[in-house]
Amino acid sequence: MPSPILHLNPDNWLQGKATGQNVSDGLWTQADGINPYVNNTENSSALGLLQTGAAATDISGEVVDQKIQKFIILSSTSIYGLGYNGDIYSIDSDVPTLADSGTGARTLTSLVNGFISSAGGTLYLYYIHRNGIGRWNLASTWADSWNTALTAQDVHPVHFWEGNWWIGNQIAVAKFDSSAAITASAFSPSARTLVTAISDDGYHLVVGTSDISSKPAGGFGNARIYFWVGAGSQWQQEWELPEPFIQNIYNLAGQLYAIAGKAIYTFNVSTPPRKILDLDSTHTTPFNSSSNHPQCNVTDRLGDAMIWGGVGYYISSFGKINSRTPSAYLTPLMLPSAATSIESLIVQQASKKIYVGTNNSKLYTIDLTVGGNISPNPVALSRWIDLKGTYNLTNLTFDFGFILASGDVLDVVITNQKNQTFTESVSFAKYGATYEVKLPTPLNDTKRIKIQMTWSGGNVRIYSLDLWGDKTISL
Numbered sequence: 001m002p003s004p005i006l007h008l009n010p011d012n013w014l015q016g017k018a019t020g021q022n023v024s025d026g027l028w029t030q031a032d033g034i035n036p037y038v039n040n041t042e043n044s045s046a047l048g049l050l051q052t053g054a055a056a057t058d059i060s061g062e063v064v065d066q067k068i069q070k071f072i073i074l075s076s077t078s079i080y081g082l083g084y085n086g087d088i089y090s091i092d093s094d095v096p097t098l099a100d101s102g103t104g105a106r107t108l109t110s111l112v113n114g115f116i117s118s119a120g121g122t123l124y125l126y127y128i129h130r131n132g133i134g135r136w137n138l139a140s141t142w143a144d145s146w147n148t149a150l151t152a153q154d155v156h157p158v159h160f161w162e163g164n165w166w167i168g169n170q171i172a173v174a175k176f177d178s179s180a181a182i183t184a185s186a187f188s189p190s191a192r193t194l195v196t197a198i199s200d201d202g203y204h205l206v207v208g209t210s211d212i213s214s215k216p217a218g219g220f221g222n223a224r225i226y227f228w229v230g231a232g233s234q235w236q237q238e239w240e241l242p243e244p245f246i247q248n249i250y251n252l253a254g255q256l257y258a259i260a261g262k263a264i265y266t267f268n269v270s271t272p273p274r275k276i277l278d279l280d281s282t283h284t285t286p287f288n289s290s291s292n293h294p295q296c297n298v299t300d301r302l303g304d305a306m307i308w309g310g311v312g313y314y315i316s317s318f319g320k321i322n323s324r325t326p327s328a329y330l331t332p333l334m335l336p337s338a339a340t341s342i343e344s345l346i347v348q349q350a351s352k353k354i355y356v357g358t359n360n361s362k363l364y365t366i367d368l369t370v371g372g373n374i375s376p377n378p379v380a381l382s383r384w385i386d387l388k389g390t391y392n393l394t395n396l397t398f399d400f401g402f403i404l405a406s407g408d409v410l411d412v413v414i415t416n417q418k419n420q421t422f423t424e425s426v427s428f429a430k431y432g433a434t435y436e437v438k439l440p441t442p443l444n445d446t447k448r449i450k451i452q453m454t455w456s457g458g459n460v461r462i463y464s465l466d467l468w469g470d471k472t473i474s475l
Helices: none
Strands: 003-008 028-030 068-073 078-083 088-092 095-098 113-117 124-129 132-136 142-147 158-161 164-169 172-176 182-187 194-200 205-210 223-228 237-241 246-252 255-260 263-267 274-278 299-302 304-309 314-320 328-334 342-348 353-358 363-367 379-382 385-400 409-416 421-427 436-440 446-457 462-471
Touching (some): 068 113, 078 342, 113 158, 113 164, 158 194, 172 194, 194 246, 205 246, 205 255, 223 246, 246 299, 304 342, 385 421, 446 462
Antiparallel strands (some): 028 379, 068 078, 078 088, 088 095, 113 124, 124 132, 158 164, 194 205, 263 274, 299 304, 304 314, 342 353, 353 363, 379 446, 385 436, 385 462, 409 421, 409 446
16 A cells, blocks of 8 residues: 655745755755745745746836946935946836936946945936946936946945945955945955955945956955954954955854855854855856856845846745745746846846846846746756655556646656666646546665756646555565
């Protein structure tokens, strides 16, 4: 008589990615585009189900034709996007327009960052480019060379702390104060460093650097992190990382994280960096595709998780997207495959959307309240799951969180340790409108399995999965 061997449910779906195929610190070894946090709200009927994230919507229209390097939120419906070659886009209710269209074409070299400030008494959008800082009064007055104190450089991270904006300025950190005055070198940790990331821990400015003073022909040196109180020339703490550079530093609920090379580290002023996650070449954050410097604006916060855009078309997260669920590493969202790298990203909490700029000069939005993306095909591939015995498998049962609907297709592959496989396509066309599908799984002498599921159509949402079989008798 077959007996239940394995039961997987939302508790397992929320575990995220494992370290490797044989390690049980997560369920999946691949789960790109799989998002159990769809509609992450109280009393949500979708939260916790195994499903895909939403498809990205291209809202570039005929307007966006530059790589957006930075998003700046003005209100719940209004966002600005800064284009690499000088265009500034006003994105109002997801409709982009060229903010400077009334003044004719404007061309700047390497517009890489910016911020909005009312320092000095007037609200301006300040935009940082290779040859200086420009500003715009959000109406019709533009000054592309408002300030030229910064060193000509393609990487200028910015961060707001203690009433001032702090700007990476090659080997130094510049200060933009409350009167709109700029000090080009407020803090300079070393003449050999390139400032690539800036954050804070509430008490210190936290500065990430690489041990070179400009982009080298042969690569980057060791990365370093400095803690500085915002005054004086001496830093209060210095940590070294065994990585070539630091792309981003992010303060998440009081804990500091650094994405450095192909890894994530956690640290604070008292505790040196400790690696907590290895990343591959497509899931780490990218270099600027034009100048080979780390992208400054591809990380943000989603719930109690850090979310970031990758070198590929993947958007990953680490932490608790919902504060009451386990911390996990996920890749819940994907862009169309034409977007080979992400240039900028921001979460608009009010509208529950993510805005993404890509290196093929596209502007996308992703709705966090819905799922259903199938392009490119999202795949969930489990690690090896130990069945705690040897079984002749008989059945695999799916319990769906929502009834199968027209167009739904889920391709399933079960592989055992002997490389024997079972393959089946679960679809509305074959099984109709049902909450449960039972599949025969004739795999004998099975000790461990991998489960692969590919979302090929519709919006299949799985509550649980049960595996049945007969235990074999060992002689």
